[in-house]
Amino acid sequence: MNAWADLFQQVNDEATPGWLKSRRIAAFARFEHLGIPTPRDEDWKYTDLKRLNKRQFSMAQTEATVSHTDQAELLDLNAWRIVLVNGVFSPDLSDLSDLPNQVTIEPLSQAITHDQELAGGLVGRLAAIDTDSLTALSHAMAQEGALIRVGSGVVLPRPIQLVYLSTEHESALASWPRIAVVAGPNSQMTIVEQLVGQHASGHYTQRVAELFLEGNAQLTHYLLQTPAEKDLWVGRVHVEQKRDSRYQAFHLNLGGALVRDDFVCELNARGATASLNGLLFGQGRQHLDMHSKVNHNAPNTYSDENYKGILNDRARGVFNGKVIVKRDSQQIEAHQNNANLLLSDQAEMDTKPELEIYADDVKCSHGTTTGQLDENAVFALRARGVDESVARGLLTLAFANQVLDQVTLDAVHDTVEARIAGALPERFNLKGLVLEDQEAQ
Amino acid sequence: MANEAMEQLVRKEYKQGFYTDIESDTLPPGLDESVIRHISSIKQEPEWMLSWRLEAYRHWLTMTEPHHWAKLKYPSIDYQSVSYYSAPKKPEDAPQSLDEVDPKLLETYEKLGIPLHERAALAGVAVDAVFDSVSVTTTFKDQLAEAGVIFCSISEAIREYPELVRQYLGSVVPQGDNYFAALNSAVFTDGSFVYVPEGVTCPMELSTYFRINQANTGQFERTLIICDKRAQVSYLEGCTAPQRDENQLHAAVVELVALEDAYIKYSTVQNWYPGDEDGKGGIYNFVTKRGDCREDRAKISWTQVETGSALTWKYPSCILRGRDSVGEFYSVAVTNNHQQADTGTKMIHIGENTRSTIISKGISAGHSDQSYRGLVKVAPSARNARNFTQCDSLLLGASCGAHTFPYQEIGNASAQVEHEATTSKIGEDQLFYCMQRGISEEDAVNMIVNGFCKDVFKELPMEFAVEAEALLNVSLEGAVG
């Protein structure tokens, strides 16, 4: 705990406004009281964060130079873009030009200087200090992030891209970015978050995002994770939805030493709909953990969750989806599906889909399967002359594609597909096949 | 539109809520080592048994009552206010045959719907009855002895078959397994013991009825069933208690051991007093039930129909150690008023080609809260393990809760594990369809609820299935062609 306290000493300085300083101190006190969660905590039953306590972290103070290979990892989406390098805002890699009217996209550090009340009021409204110990830590440590506001009726023509890029450093770095998004009434937008890096420094990124969807707003949210192999990530997305708003998430988790995400949706008014789609693809000794909680707080709200897991080598996957239907929230539909494919005997999948239901007029279901490829399908392909390993590769890819096919951003779709194809066991040449096909399209 | 009929369905009076006025020897409330020594000496136990109990007790003292993970709300239990032993008078010359049994006790069983003589004879069921803390009668001993089957109270088994008991007791549920199992290991007073020798199929259903009669008495029975190689047995268990305003504690342990090619079928109809409409009184039911498929091709099947208890904490489990061994769990649980149940099963796959099936049907009504909590674990050694889980909840009324918490821990790539769960209310369209055929609303609800539970009822032995349906008040009179 002392290491955290040392780190916390560096957070506040002369320029920190008083309200922020006192909030950080309160938050850190709360964190110190609770400590890093342990597997005794039901929410962390399958994910042990002890390496977080073991590693000595420091905080990057200035922007690192970014190599060309690192830059090449940034998805080209023709998007408005905020890039944080090891947690520090990079004006060079970011692009915030030509913003339409009624649209604000800016780094949090800037927003706080000129719009204290707004930024300070939004951050923590959903993911507050008392949410859990790590959120308290985020409140104590956060320095940077993004504030996004899209006004009433605005349909954004280009996506917004938020990149967490981690680069080689002599010691392990930690950062706590915070994102706040307000989607005005009837607005529509797409946000693509990208976690990326290639080095062995073992950084820690803990991101908290709070998304506010006003009436009939539509937000499509991508979270694409291809972190450096030793990096650790803990993410929390907290969504508040008003009447008839639609939130759609594509969570594409392709590895990292330890990647844990929590998605929490508050469906607060009629017609609010949340759709969570995801893919966990783990190899080596990666540990990928996905938690979701959908609160049906009002009648006639709908949720649908569809997660696929593919685990190879000694990778471990966790899926814990929870649907809570509050009393008097009648006429709810909530469905959860989690299907997993284990490619190796050393891989492990721990699944816990939960329903907590306090209203009677509901249609809720969940289904999970963990198993192997359909041998009949393998046989059918082989009977047409396809090599067995290729057949298995194709079918594994087909399994992933059940989620990917709904991804409409080609750059995201192709990156994920190619990465999975290139990492399948037995190294059959599917990557070439996939890339050729992607080019042909 | 369906609320009234549903209420009638679930709001049945607790028929077993009478108290039998017979003279009892009851220990004063409280628990310390002297109480355990006292229990052990009343039961004329050998020294090793006493030290086993004391070991468990000392371990229990280091443990804390579990409150954090189960979805149950209850005040911490005052273990010093419970009496740990109560027996009908004259324990040392406990009844040897039905003729010697106190007629009032027999009357009790009559009221429970178990006339020991006729019913047992007719049904060919051998009955052991545990009344408060002691086993009062075991019928059909002679016929069973002929087949080589041992069926007696656990107290008798400790005296008569110490080697068997010593070998197996605690081998499935160790003394310190969990808080309530540890307590039970220290203070268990009676229960049933079954040993079916190699190659023998038990010639009749074995049955035990448990009843808590005395006030402020906890019941801590312990059941141990061993099925040797290629042996088979079907065992039924029924439970009731009088209606009392205070909560009564029941903490039982059941251990099943199935050796090579053996098959144990264990069925329960649990109807402990659930408390009144306002949630006053009722049994706190903390039970550890576990079966061990210790050798190849062993099979253990749990079937249960549960309508009682104020609080249920119970996860009948199977450890599938032997290759090709099979575990099954079929359950119907009904909760009403302020009942709380956190129940389910654990299937631990260790051996290759092990298979398990879980079918759980929960019906929640009134202000009750019911949770299914189940674990399917596939160890890395369990190649080709298979599990199928179906778990459905039916909600009757808008003030109850139905929750599903399945845990799956899959550590082998050749495993296939499937889980399906649904939560819904009775379909208005289904009700309308039946009523449009002239069937009353109440009967329609009964039919649909019964249909909902069918997959489980069909697993019950015949005479129990009837009892179970009656319990749910799902009268299908005349509808069964």
Added chain:
Amino acid sequence: MLEIKGLHAKVEGNEILKGLDLTINPGEVHAIMGPNGAGKSTLSAVLAGRDGYEVTAGEILFEGDNLLEMEVEDRARAGLMLAFQYPVEIPGVKNVYLLKAALNAQRAARGEAEIEAPAFMKLVREKLAQMKMDKSFLHRAVNEGFSGGEKKRNEILQMLVLEPKLAILDEIDSGLDIDALRVVADGVNSLRSEQRGVLMITHYQRLLDYIVPDVIHVLADGRIVKTGDKSLALELEARGYDWLLEADAS
């Protein structure tokens, strides 16, 4: 036996039936035809007593009694029974249970004793054979996993066993191939008798080749706009509904 006078009914606030009149006498087979959205299924739902249909005006007399005041099951027991357009699946409840429970409920309502098991099984076997259904149907759950054709046969089987006074068949021909249609039609025809009325609701003329009605009504925009004998069906087949709608509008 059935008299509908000036029936107005609303569904979710929209008026669907707007002054419908219809009289069916014992022994008669009536067909109601009409374009989609005319109110055909609303009529059958109102007759059977389904929730969510609000009668705002008019009356319905069944055998002289006020049908609208009767509960769903009482209507069925009195002999008004609906063959559903979409028969409902009821998991775990065997067909034979439903049949027996329904038959005994009807007998009890008439003050008769419950049917003896052998007599019941004899009756059911006979009717199964008539519908060319296998005995195994009895022990399958009600409509669960049935094909469209099997569900419709099952509806008619129930009619044959329960012998309603007025059988209402809602789109009984939908989803049937020609062989299944024949079996269903034969079943319905065997129900025809001096004492019984039949009301068929259909979109297609095809059904009427197999079950020839005594009277045909055209329902459009919530009212009967034309009534005729079986030749009307042929005319509709040839000319469609539009000419009637136009004539009605003018």
